[in-house]
Amino acid sequence: MSSFRKVNYSLRPAKHAQRRMVSELLGCLYPFKAVRDYQYIGFGSLWFEDFRLFHKLLGFKKMVSIERSEAKDRFLHNKPFKAIDLLFGDSGAKLPEIDWTKESIVWLDFDSPLSLETVRDIQLVSASCKSGSCLAITLKVDEAAEILEATKAQEEISHAVAQFTSRFKDYYGGKVFSDDLRGNPFRQVCEAIVDAAVEQKIALRNTEKEGGDVFEFRRVCRFSYSDATPMLTLLYVFYIRSDQSKFDECSFETVDFLPNMDHEVKIQMPVMTLKEIREIEEQLPTDDIDTLDAGYVPPSDVKKFISIYRYLPNFSVLET
Amino acid sequence: MSENQGQISAFPTKSFFVDMLVRDIPLEQAVLDLVDNCIDGAKRLRGEDSNDLSGLRVEIQFSKEKFSIKDNCGGFDRQTAQMYAFRFGRPKGFNSTKHSIGQFGVGMKRALFKFGHEFLVQSRTPEESWAVRVDVPEWEAEENDWVFPWSEYEGGHEISDSPGTYIEVTKLRKGTATSFGTKVFENKIIASIKSKHRQFISFGMEIFVNGNRVDAADLKFFSTATLKPVVENFVFDEDGLEPVRIRIVVGISDSIPKSAGWYVVCNGRVILDADRREETGWGVVEDNADRPSLPSFHNQYSRFRGIVYFDSDDSSRVPWNTMKTDIDEDSLVWQRTYERMIVLARHVLDFINKLDSEIEDYGREKSPLMRLIRNAPKSSVDVLKTDQAFKAPDKSSVEEAPPTIKIQYSRPIEEIEFLKSALGVDSARAVGERTFEIVLERNRG
Numbered sequence: 001m002s003s004f005r006k007v008n009y010s011l012r013p014a015k016h017a018q019r020r021m022v023s024e025l026l027g028c029l030y031p032f033k034a035v036r037d038y039q040y041i042g043f044g045s046l047w048f049e050d051f052r053l054f055h056k057l058l059g060f061k062k063m064v065s066i067e068r069s070e071a072k073d074r075f076l077h078n079k080p081f082k083a084i085d086l087l088f089g090d091s092g093a094k095l096p097e098i099d100w101t102k103e104s105i106v107w108l109d110f111d112s113p114l115s116l117e118t119v120r121d122i123q124l125v126s127a128s129c130k131s132g133s134c135l136a137i138t139l140k141v142d143e144a145a146e147i148l149e150a151t152k153a154q155e156e157i158s159h160a161v162a163q164f165t166s167r168f169k170d171y172y173g174g175k176v177f178s179d180d181l182r183g184n185p186f187r188q189v190c191e192a193i194v195d196a197a198v199e200q201k202i203a204l205r206n207t208e209k210e211g212g213d214v215f216e217f218r219r220v221c222r223f224s225y226s227d228a229t230p231m232l233t234l235l236y237v238f239y240i241r242s243d244q245s246k247f248d249e250c251s252f253e254t255v256d257f258l259p260n261m262d263h264e265v266k267i268q269m270p271v272m273t274l275k276e277i278r279e280i281e282e283q284l285p286t287d288d289i290d291t292l293d294a295g296y297v298p299p300s301d302v303k304k305f306i307s308i309y310r311y312l313p314n315f316s317v318l319e320t
Numbered sequence: 321m322s323e324n325q326g327q328i329s330a331f332p333t334k335s336f337f338v339d340m341l342v343r344d345i346p347l348e349q350a351v352l353d354l355v356d357n358c359i360d361g362a363k364r365l366r367g368e369d370s371n372d373l374s375g376l377r378v379e380i381q382f383s384k385e386k387f388s389i390k391d392n393c394g395g396f397d398r399q400t401a402q403m404y405a406f407r408f409g410r411p412k413g414f415n416s417t418k419h420s421i422g423q424f425g426v427g428m429k430r431a432l433f434k435f436g437h438e439f440l441v442q443s444r445t446p447e448e449s450w451a452v453r454v455d456v457p458e459w460e461a462e463e464n465d466w467v468f469p470w471s472e473y474e475g476g477h478e479i480s481d482s483p484g485t486y487i488e489v490t491k492l493r494k495g496t497a498t499s500f501g502t503k504v505f506e507n508k509i510i511a512s513i514k515s516k517h518r519q520f521i522s523f524g525m526e527i528f529v530n531g532n533r534v535d536a537a538d539l540k541f542f543s544t545a546t547l548k549p550v551v552e553n554f555v556f557d558e559d560g561l562e563p564v565r566i567r568i569v570v571g572i573s574d575s576i577p578k579s580a581g582w583y584v585v586c587n588g589r590v591i592l593d594a595d596r597r598e599e600t601g602w603g604v605v606e607d608n609a610d611r612p613s614l615p616s617f618h619n620q621y622s623r624f625r626g627i628v629y630f631d632s633d634d635s636s637r638v639p640w641n642t643m644k645t646d647i648d649e650d651s652l653v654w655q656r657t658y659e660r661m662i663v664l665a666r667h668v669l670d671f672i673n674k675l676d677s678e679i680e681d682y683g684r685e686k687s688p689l690m691r692l693i694r695n696a697p698k699s700s701v702d703v704l705k706t707d708q709a710f711k712a713p714d715k716s717s718v719e720e721a722p723p724t725i726k727i728q729y730s731r732p733i734e735e736i737e738f739l740k741s742a743l744g745v746d747s748a749r750a751v752g753e754r755t756f757e758i759v760l761e762r763n764r765g
Contacts, residue, residue, distance in 0.1 A: 143744060154684055155575070162576040173507035173532065179758045183742040196503040203384075207498040 012227035014267045017311035019050055021265065022136060023057045024255050024311075025221060025235060026105055031249035032132030032239070033103045036060060041098055042107040043067065043091070048080050050107060055081055062102070066094045091121050100128040107136040113145045114190050116167055119197045126201035126217070131240040135198075138233040141190055141224075144181035171196040187224065187232050194234055195219065202238070212242030218261065220252050225267035257307065267308055270301035274315055281309060334460040337408075341426065342434040347499055349643060350434045351380065351509055352516060353427030354389050354487065355527065356589065356644075359520050360420045361393030361485065368419035368633065374524030377479050380509070381530055384501035387435050387492065390477050392484040395443040398450050405441075406452065406468050418633040421589040421644070428487075437491035442473055444483045449473040506530055519588040522702055539583065539627060540698035541571035547696060549625075550664050550710035556653045562634035564653050569704050570626040570664045572672065572693070577622040582661070584647055585629045586638035591647060599649060600626075601662050612662045614669065620676050623693075626665055627701050628657060664710070671712040689713065727752070 029035050036059035044051045044065030054060050063084045067075050072088055079086065087094040091108070098104070106125050110118055118139065125135050146167070150160035157178045165176050171193040180189050202215050209215065216239055223233040239247045253260050272280075276297050283292050284306065294302045342350075358378045366373060378391045396405060405428055432439045433456065442451035453471040477486040492500065499505040510529050514521075514537045521527060521536035528534070541549040549571025556564040573579070582600040584592040596602050596617035603616035615621075630638040630653065639651035647654055678687045692713060729752075739751045 158574050158576060162578050166578045169511055170504050170507055173503070173510050175535070177758070177762050179743070179761075182744055192503075196507070200502045200504040203498045203502045206501075207494050 013313060014225040014227045014269050015231075016049075016313045017267050017308050018223050018225055018233060019053055020057075020311040021223070021255075021257055021267075021308075022107075022233075022235065023054055025252060025258070026054070026058060026134065028250040028252050028255065029105075029132065029134060029237075031246040032243065037103070038062075038105050039064065039099070039102045040105050040107075041066070041095075043109050044075075044079075044084065044086075046075065046078050048078065048084065050109070051084055052080050055083060060105075064098065066091050092117060092124070095121060095124045096128075098128070100130060102130065104129050104133045105136075106134070107138070109136070109138045111138075111140060113140045113143065114168075114193060115145055119168075119171065119193065122194060122197050123201045126198045126236075126238070127205060129238055131215070131238065131243050132246065133238050135236045135238070136233055137194055137236075138231055139190055139194075140229055141187040141232045142182070142230045144186060147181050168193055171200075183230070187230070190232060191222065191234065198236060212240060214241045215239070216241060216244070216247075218247070220261060221258055222262065222264045223267060224264060227269075256310070268304045270297070270304040272297055272301060272305060277305070277309075277315065280305060284309060331464075333463060334466070338433045338456070338460065341408075341430050345430055345434060345643070347434065347496060347505075348508055348512055349645065350427075350431035351382075352512055352644075354431050355380070355513060355517060356421045357428055358389070358391040358393050358485070359517065359525070359588070361391060361396065362520070362525060363419055364396075365394035371523050373520055375482075376524070377526045377528070379479060379528045382500040382506075384497045385492065386488065386490050387496075387500060388477075388486070388488040390479055390484060390486040392479040392482040395445040395449075395483040395485050397443075397445050397448060401441075401443070401450060401452070419587055419631065420635045421587050432487070432489055434493070435489040435496050436493055439487065439489045440471075440474075441485070441487050442475075442477075443485040444473070444475075444478070446483055449475075506532075510534055515593050516590045517588075518590060519585065519702075522700075539573075539625065539701040541569070541573055541625060541701065541704065542693060542696040543571070543699035543704070544692075544696050546711065546713040547572075547692065548708055548711040549699075549704060550667065551704050551706060551708045552660065552664060553705075553707055554660075556656060558652070562632050562637050564630055564632040564637050566631075566653075566657050567629040567705070568626070568657070568661060568664055569628075569701055570624075570661075570668050570710070572623040572668060573625045573698065575622045577619045580622045580624045581617065581626070583625070583627045585627065586640045586644070587631055587635055589640075589644060591640050591644055599647065601658065601665070612659060614662060614665055621669065621672055623672055623675075624665070624668060626661060626668075628661060630657070667710045667712075671710075674712075727756070 026038075027035055029038065038058075038060060039062040040051070040054055040060045041064045042050050044067065048065065051063055051065060055063065061083050063081070064087055065075075065079075065084055066087045066089070068088070068090050069075065072086075075086055075088075087097065106129065108118070108121055108125070112118070118137075122135070122137055129135065144160065144164050146160040146164040147157070149163065150157060153159075160181060161176055161178050164181060172189060176189070179185060198217055202217050205215050218237050219234060220237055221235045223235075225231055225233075237247065237250070252258055253263075257265050276295060280292065280294060280297070280302065286292055286306075289302065289306065292302065297305075355378060362373050362376045363370070365376070376391070376393050378389065378393070380389045381387070408426065408429065428441075432441075432454075437456045438454065439456070440451065440453045443449065451471045451473045452468050454468055459468070477488075478484060506529060510532060513527055513529065513534045517525075517527065517534075518536040518539070521534060522538070526533060543549060549569055552568045554566050556566060579594050581594040581596040581602075582592060583590060583594065584600075592600065598613075601612070601614045603613065632638050637653065639648045639654035639657075640646070641648050649655075675687075675689050675693070678689050682688070682690075684690060736748050736751055739755065740746060740748070743751060743754050745751060745754055
């Protein structure tokens, strides 16, 4: 089933905040090329949330949404801007059709756990994109797909471990235990696998390259958030060595939420009422959380709120 | 007219020779060949039948720029270098390591040429030390001079005070450098060493790949008073030839399809890993109707494990191919052993079939045989050495689950709630049970 049937993306506040944070990072790419002239490739689903936001904030004129659903007319009907082209089919089949001679921003926004197909897509982009391009990958990281498969088949958990190991052993060298396939340890395993997959393709691209033409890749940021299910987003930038100064000029780490490269940004939603939100927002920004009058909101929620308030949607109450 | 008019020179050029030598060997295989050499050193040092390789160590490092491997396995002397290590092929009458795994006399050279354009080999024994440094393009340019020059022993790469060998390759070939620079290749090497050299690692040898210690993939069988794997030892003797000692162990283990099948180990080196092909007897083929065989492999047999060990002081007698990647089906030793493998495997497969039909009748949770297996301890294949027959329980002999002790403890609710969500379970009891299982699994390894 296509993911759009499961959940309406627009109701996910953490996801929304992440999208806005990503857009702030993408805005840093200007030393490579005017950001509006990048092409954007994503999985827009029925809502095209990322497409709407990025078109309005960053001005992309060339955008491609890959959609594997058969309900073509419905997707075409919901397409919000003329700037968006729709490609219908599996991402593995459609990604090779993209014009990779252009600087690209690609968001492989999966709502499923890591699979060999997701690794294939990540490698397709890593093998094709131009210097200055950016790749974001989002994965569901609550538990490995192999656990679900084993549970459904009424198999023991050792089956899941063996299956996972046999699928990903090239990308993950460590011994996998059953608790590595769930929760926080699973997220770390996924990060290592994606890294190894990207690195392998870049190394292959570099076989015949020398000097300034050699490709580099940097993981700029890791997001972890959870609206209902824990998700992970990794953001990479690719560039050739002769573009190193352009990459440095991007200065990603000057963005508020990114103290250093490859920082893990945890987006945690505070539990607060609209009244509390308004009262605290009036006192922001501040360098001194301690002097802030937070009313009855626990300090841990205040901290969470301050770290992401700029990226949260504007809440309002419609019912009476 | 020249005096050679009556004949044509077929003398090979060095570059042609090198290209042919490295063409068909996968990079991974070339690295393993060098590890094999270290292990042969260890066998010379400790005796071919020694089960104690502790204190011996191999360190492999590779990157986009450089490959190196060093060991403290005793080194080898100038004469071995002259007569064997740097010769292409082994001269007749040369006394090699007994029970060796590096038997074909090409491994080291092939690896060095495969990796790069400049290499250094240096070795130290208790009596002497030597070095050979070769710039390959320069060496190839000297068409008629098939020698490698000695150079100065540089030292500085020793693992410990014990003698050993150091090999370094630089100016890597492009394709090689590409692979050496990736985590994926490193993972592949670790996985291969783990599987191919498991026996030596379990004897205490330490192997490091880019600083990561490789642990042995342990092969274990369920082994209780009522459920025992079959162990059979025999010797294959032919007049005037070194005997081959054979040990077959067949039994059942965890239900993991990818790990099920035959493992074939020649002089300690794993040649086949979880093999489920016709070569090891699986599946009836029309053409071979007269050949004894097993049913086609099916996931139902995912508990099947069979291990066959071949050991001989003369390494050309064990049934492996030149790349050590498969068995030599034409070998008489293999053919004799094959027949016994099939006979012994049948008993085990019969039991697995019985187990399967019982699960169908009772369900997975209630099957008495299944319950027995779930709680059964396992024995490593390394301790299963003495002949014993396959023993399987029947329903009447299955006892109730083994005695248990209740564990009870309290923890802060917040921590339990955290673990409930992290482990995906819905009760405090399940947190207790799951955390126990995790720790047990990690410690059993």
